[in-house]
Amino acid sequence: MDNDRWLWTLGQELARHQLGPDAVRHVVAEAAAHLRDSGQPALRAFGTPEGYAAAVAESLAARYGRPARPAPGRVRLSARGITKRYRRRTILRSVDLTVRAGEVAAVVGANGAGKSTFLRICAGLLTPDAGEVMLDGRLGYCPQDAGTYDFLLPDEQFVLIGAGRGLDRERSKQIGRAGAAALQWRPAAGVQTRHLSGGTRQKLNLVMASMGEPDVLLLDEPYQGFDRGTYLDFWQHVWRWRDEGRAVVVVTHLLSQLDQVDQVLDLTPASEGAAA
Amino acid sequence: MKILTVAEMAIREMVRRRAVLALLLALPLAFYLVRRGDQVGQSIRFLLIGLAWAVSTAALFASGTSRPIEPRLRLSGYASHHLYLGRLAAMWLLGIVVAAPFFALVAIDHGDQVRLGAVALAMLFAVTVAAPFGLLIGALVPRELEGTLLLLVVVGLQMMIDPADALTKVTPFWSSREIATYAVDHTGDEYLTRGLVHGLAFTILATAVVALLSTLRLRVRLRAATSA
Incomplete structure (x- = not known):
């Protein structure tokens, strides 16, 4: 070098x-x-x-010391007493989470602890057996996988999401490409999503979630397959979104960044947590 | 606008699967050629069943492909009716494009023996019914293998059932069979009328059930905050 x-x-x-x-x-x-x-x-x-x-x-x-941050704003997402059972197994038991504008919450826990289930409940995609989720503002959701069409080009995925957000085609492409560039990715012309690597596909997934300036971002392990530089860039984005006043919830099993989030919701069951 | 965008992307997704497109064309062609040596009516009826089967299978797979992505689209500003109507429009368009060369084939092959306008109508109704029927199976049976087998059962029943049996009237593609009889056998208008009514009723019913199931599955279970 x-x-x-x-x-x-x-x-x-x-x-x-x-x-x-x-x-x-x-x-x-x-x-x-x-x-x-x-x-x-x-x-x-x-x-x-x-x-x-x-x-x-x-x-x-x-x-x-760390640079001063704007004070958190109003409550954007409030989940109260969330309980979810699959058959006889209780996955989530009376879980609470409140995230304000300008805050980042990390949801952690062992495999099978219900992290993705909790995020889907927060997104309103699953009905909890008990409890309620209140949302204030526009939602952006990045699923863990299967959030893209295999045979579409990245630009077409941007247009599809953009149309839902009320954006025209050119604006959608502009926003999508800018988001991709911020993650060190320049979509090649004519390359369908199925030909992208796992990490690049996750970048696409993440860019799509952030389109349309959502007030609340729910991100389900969005960095799978990222190389180290992109992983760090991802956290840069999280902090930028936070500083812009968005509420961000990140499901993660990587603990290295937890000291830089505002709150950590650990879904590991109490018995497992004590044994660990 | 949103419906058109969903339709456009569904068509793009489908036409890039070249093998699927080839098979969509091969299925009705094989059905037609297999019966071409028989009476004209049989070859056209089998062509219609092949066309309906191809389009409903395409719709079933389009439904399965979209199923994991629709929640995200729903949260990105789409209502559930944008999604199923967009997909339905795409499958209708695709079906008409697939049907067009077969209409030309029948016109060349048997144009002097049949009512060509009614053949076109029968093809149109085969496509019209098949698209929501495929989406309906996709909505009822989320797993593709089970859905494909269910579709096979229905189409197999449709092909083998005695046309005089009362059960035939509840099969999905009876409408195009009735219109085809009018076209090929030069029967009275009652066949045409029955076929049109059955086709429209089945299309409306299938679309309504798809709408109901999609709306239920994609409902957003959040309480919006009241403004301070």
Whole structure:
């Protein structure tokens, strides 16, 4: 990796760590000056750009704290006393979740704990045996899988979702392509969805969910198949949506980002949780 | 607008499956050719059953393909009637496109022996009934294998049942058979009238049941917040 490439990657990684544009420019300029003065290759001087960016971000967070965020707004999603049984097995028992505008909630739990079931109930797609879900605003829903047509092009999927949202064809394509570009994906012309890789298909799934500026985003493990960079980009999006005042609920089994969400709903049954 | 978009995407989905398109054409053609050496009426009746079978199977599979995606579309601003009406329109259009070359075939092959206008009407009704019938089976039997077998049972019954049996009047494609009899055997208008009434009634009934089942399945169970 030459120094220019290293510096470019460093800038991307710093942005993924939520550093503002000024801070990114400053850190990259300092690193570039050091490389110029020392004449060293970047990898030898600083290590990998990912590692260096993480260290810089951690250092800045320790010194200045995290940037101030707008206060959460009104309640967008409220699930109260949600209980769901399949035959005699109780999957969810009196689960509560309240998410305000500008908040991110993570739903975690072991396999079979009912995470996707809970999200489908929150989306209004499943009827709970007890409890009620109240929604304020427009909903965007990203299912875990099977949310796209195999034989349509990505542009056509954008048009399909856009028409439902009241957008015309060109606007739908523009929004879809912009969302794809933000996830480091440029849909190739003429490539049907069935020919996309698993990770790219999930990007499409995610872009479709976010079209039409929903107030509440329900995301069911939307990052499956993402590479590391895209995974970090995904969380960048989550935080951006949060800062724009949206309420975001993410089903996840990856715990590395839980310190950066506003609340965690653990659906692991009490007995399993105690045993773990 | 929303119905048209759903219809457009359903057609795009279908026409990109080239093998499916080939089979859609092959099925009525095989039925027609197999009976071509018999009486003219039999070959045309079998052609109509093949056409109806092909279109209802396409509708059944379109229903199955869309089933997992419809909840997302419902949450993206579509009402359930946008979805089933769009799909129905797509299957009707597809059926008419598939039927057109067969009408030309009959016109060339037997144009001087049959009422061609009535043959066209019989084909139109085969397609008109088959599309909602396929969607209905898709709505009633969500798994494709079971749906395909059920369709096979119905079409097999339709082919083998004695035309004099009263049961034949409750089979879905009886309408096109009656219109075909009018077209081929030069019978009186009562065959045409019976066929038209049966076809329209069956189409309306099948569409109504599809509408009911879709609306129930895709209802959104959320309480909207009251404005502060």
